Amino acid sequence: MTLESLLLEKRADIVRGWIDRTLALFPASTGVFLRTTEDRFDNPVGEAIFSHMGPLFDALLENAPREAVEPHLDPIVQIRSIQDCSASEALSFVFLLKDVLRQEAGDALHDSRGEPLREFDGRIDRLALLAFDRFIGFKQKVYEIRIKEIKNSVSTLLKMSNLTCDDPK
Amino acid sequence: MAEQARFDQMGYYDPEKLVRVDTTLPSTGWMDTPVAIRPGTYIYPVKPKHLEYLGMPFARQWAPADPDWKLPPNWKEIILDGIRERLDRFRSFKLFMDICVRCGACADKCHFFIGGGDPKNMPVLRAELIRSIYRRDFTVAGKLLGRMAGARELTPEVVKEWFYYFFQCTECRRCSVFCPYGIDTAEITMIGRELLNLLGIGINWILEPVANCYRTGNHLGIQPHGLKDTLEFFAEDIETVTGVKVNVPINKKGADILFVTPSGDFLADPGTFTCMGYLMLFHELGLNYTWSTYASEGGNFGLFTSHETMKRLNAKIYAEAKRLGVKWIMGGECGHMWRVLHQYMDTMNGPADFLEVPVSPITGTRFEHARSTKMIHIVEFTADLIKHGKLKLDPSKNDRIKVTFHDSCNPARAMGILEEPRYVIKSVCNHFHEMPANTIREKTFCCGGGAGLGTDENMEMRLRGGLPRGNAVKHVRDAFGVNHLAAMCAIDRATLAPVCEFWAPGVRVTGIHELVANALIMKGQTERTLNLRQEPLGEEAGETAHE
Numbered sequence: 191m192t193l194e195s196l197l198l199e200k201r202a203d204i205v206r207g208w209i210d211r212t213l214a215l216f217p218a219s220t221g222v223f224l225r226t227t228e229d230r231f232d233n234p235v236g237e238a239i240f241s242h243m244g245p246l247f248d249a250l251l252e253n254a255p256r257e258a259v260e261p262h263l264d265p266i267v268q269i270r271s272i273q274d275c276s277a278s279e280a281l282s283f284v285f286l287l288k289d290v291l292r293q294e295a296g297d298a299l300h301d302s303r304g305e306p307l308r309e310f311d312g313r314i315d316r317l318a319l320l321a322f323d324r325f326i327g328f329k330q331k332v333y334e335i336r337i338k339e340i341k342n343s344v345s346t347l348l349k350m351s352n353l354t355c356d357d358p359k
Numbered sequence: 360m361a362e363q364a365r366f367d368q369m370g371y372y373d374p375e376k377l378v379r380v381d382t383t384l385p386s387t388g389w390m391d392t393p394v395a396i397r398p399g400t401y402i403y404p405v406k407p408k409h410l411e412y413l414g415m416p417f418a419r420q421w422a423p424a425d426p427d428w429k430l431p432p433n434w435k436e437i438i439l440d441g442i443r444e445r446l447d448r449f450r451s452f453k454l455f456m457d458i459c460v461r462c463g464a465c466a467d468k469c470h471f472f473i474g475g476g477d478p479k480n481m482p483v484l485r486a487e488l489i490r491s492i493y494r495r496d497f498t499v500a501g502k503l504l505g506r507m508a509g510a511r512e513l514t515p516e517v518v519k520e521w522f523y524y525f526f527q528c529t530e531c532r533r534c535s536v537f538c539p540y541g542i543d544t545a546e547i548t549m550i551g552r553e554l555l556n557l558l559g560i561g562i563n564w565i566l567e568p569v570a571n572c573y574r575t576g577n578h579l580g581i582q583p584h585g586l587k588d589t590l591e592f593f594a595e596d597i598e599t600v601t602g603v604k605v606n607v608p609i610n611k612k613g614a615d616i617l618f619v620t621p622s623g624d625f626l627a628d629p630g631t632f633t634c635m636g637y638l639m640l641f642h643e644l645g646l647n648y649t650w651s652t653y654a655s656e657g658g659n660f661g662l663f664t665s666h667e668t669m670k671r672l673n674a675k676i677y678a679e680a681k682r683l684g685v686k687w688i689m690g691g692e693c694g695h696m697w698r699v700l701h702q703y704m705d706t707m708n709g710p711a712d713f714l715e716v717p718v719s720p721i722t723g724t725r726f727e728h729a730r731s732t733k734m735i736h737i738v739e740f741t742a743d744l745i746k747h748g749k750l751k752l753d754p755s756k757n758d759r760i761k762v763t764f765h766d767s768c769n770p771a772r773a774m775g776i777l778e779e780p781r782y783v784i785k786s787v788c789n790h791f792h793e794m795p796a797n798t799i800r801e802k803t804f805c806c807g808g809g810a811g812l813g814t815d816e817n818m819e820m821r822l823r824g825g826l827p828r829g830n831a832v833k834h835v836r837d838a839f840g841v842n843h844l845a846a847m848c849a850i851d852r853a854t855l856a857p858v859c860e861f862w863a864p865g866v867r868v869t870g871i872h873e874l875v876a877n878a879l880i881m882k883g884q885t886e887r888t889l890n891l892r893q894e895p896l897g898e899e900a901g902e903t904a905h906e
């Protein structure tokens with residue numbers, strides 16, 4: 191049995207474990223809220239976690255290219271980029287998958303002497319690097335927005351003094 | 360989570376638990392968790408010169424990240440006396456301190472909690488920050504039982520926590536809509552901020568505008584000649600777009616109507632385009648109205664400071680109406696101005712019996728609901744004009760625009776003006792789409808930057824708070840191709856722009872009267888090809904919201 195097919199078999203448990211550990215990064219009462227509030231407009235953070243972590247795992251299983259990973263990574267990383275936590279806390283959810291794999295598929299993985307698992311760990315590491323890129327991208331966006339807002343807040347003065355210049359793109 | 364049920368057990372899903380976990384005593388620790396005040400997590404403190412100008416106490420240099428906030432020696436006494444005085448003065452405050460049953464209905468209704476996940480941003484816990492002090496020093500149970508009764512001692516750490524969390528509440532009142540007892544956490548925040556001000560603790564982004572407004576008549580400190588130049592500059596832009604040279608009546612004695620709008624409309628995009636919209640509408644109607652350089656601020660950051668400060672700033676509007684001898688007052692597209700107006704103005708600075716009940720000179724409609732304050736909202740005025748067919752409109756001029764409407768917290772929840780803005784927008788735009796029902800009208804989600812939090816040093820906090828709103832905007836963008844978000848509040852027009860840019864890129868923010876002006880057919884206008892932003896008007900030219 192290949193690692194992929196094994197992980198596919200255990201998919202439900204793995205994804206549930208991953209989500210569970212990710213929610214545990216939040217204070218206990220917040221974790222319960224994120225898990226139990228069903229409406230996606232009342233609970234956008236929970237919605238992002240629940241609807242994207244499964245597909246994100248699938249993308250890893252398929253060793254999908256960056257373009258296929260980002261639509262599921264971005265919603266989570268974007269939220270983490272503006273929450274009140276450090277970068278390492280924000281992105282730690284990616285690494286939690288390693289623990290979950292060992293917990294959920296540990297015995298079976300043992301049989302395969304660890305080689306395929308190391309390969310899969312490599313995918314998780316690449317996901318972490320990608321998450322880091324995206325995280326920085328969102329932070330940069332925040333700073334761009336800050337600058338733009340400051341300019342907008344005095345736009346009349348800038349226009350009256352002919353001091354406006356936009357990005358030609 | 361160790362002590363909790365597993366996720367596959369029903370107990371895990373009991374929403375009541377989330378409140379109990381953090382508030383049932385003996386506490387699992389919210390009281391003992393000191394607030395981490397790190398740069399980037401707080402708003403800059405007020406500069407001493409502004410406090411001095413306003414005659415507020417304990418002006419000093421201090422920094423939130425410093426361990427020592429240089430509190431006055433008798434700070435504790437000041438706070439406890441302050442609480443005592445306010446319990447006597449405000450029955451609502453006393454009630455709100457006593458009647459919360461910690462049912463948790465409000466717990467997950469605050470945008471800061473929803474977006475950020477910090478339990479102390481649950482409204483019930485925000486209120487507990489003061490209530491725990493109230494219990495210890497003002498209730499028998501608290502005096503006897505202490506922590507067992509949810510009471511705790513007032514320490515400098517508590518003051519820091521207040522600063523952190525009362526400036527992380529936009530006083531939006533969404534939580535109060537869901538509280539079975541009508542507890543208004545916004546009012547608790549207001550009292551919390553008043554108490555902090557007694558110790559000279561406030562934020563610059565509120566108190567500098569307050570000082571400016573006190574001195575020059577508006578938050579931005581625009582002086583009379585500056586305001587005149589600005590409005591004339593807008594008139595030139597209007598002429599470029601329409602070929603019509605609009606009047607700019609300023610400080611005109613004997614005008615029928617005094618018009619007051621938030622000063623953000625003078626200086627900040629996209630509010631400036633809305634301001635042009637007012638100028639065009641009034642000109643087209645031939646309205647006998649006036650701008651004022653003295654009452655040149657519709658907003659009132661005094662509301663975010665203290666009841667006294669709010670009263671001082673608000674007084675200018677009636678004083679100017681009296682000086683100019685107008686009949687009544689019209690207010691622009693502002694948010695919190697309307698809370699001040701509806702809840703406080705009449706008792707604070709009224710009755711304005713020198714004014715007349717507002718009557719539209721165009722339609723003859725008498726605005727009975729304003730018979731006491733003598734002041735109406737421009738959107739009411741415009742809706743009435745449209746209803747009576749008094750405006751020539753070409754909604755196809757806005758055909759590039761697919762618009763949704765953000766109910767600003769104060770007009771929606773403090774004033775109840777829900778239908779008029781929708782009616783006006785639908786009359787001037789062919790493509791209007793509502794956001795989901797649990798995110799609009801009375802349940803509208805805040806922009807995340809109201810009540811004086813709309814500065815830039817806390818941008819991440821604002822984007823957290825703006826997430827629920829941004830998420831709903833993104834939904835209508837994706838489902839209907841919405842590319843504009845309309846709002847009738849100057850703070851919203853400023854703060855929703857970043858929210859949209861971050862959470863729903865491609866959606867721009869607009870005021871309602873910008874849309875009205877684009878559709879307005881003016882007498883003597885040249886062929887209109889540009890909108891007020893001087894971009895092509897009319898049919899969509901193939902661009903999408905996702906550009």
Ligand code: SF4
Nearest residue numbers: 469528529531532534
């Ligand atoms: S008033 Fe608004 S910001 Fe303040 S606690 Fe309630 S929901 Fe949150």
Ligand code: SF4
Nearest residue numbers: 459461462463465538
């Ligand atoms: S909904 Fe009202 S009574 Fe219930 S916890 Fe919130 S403030 Fe207290």
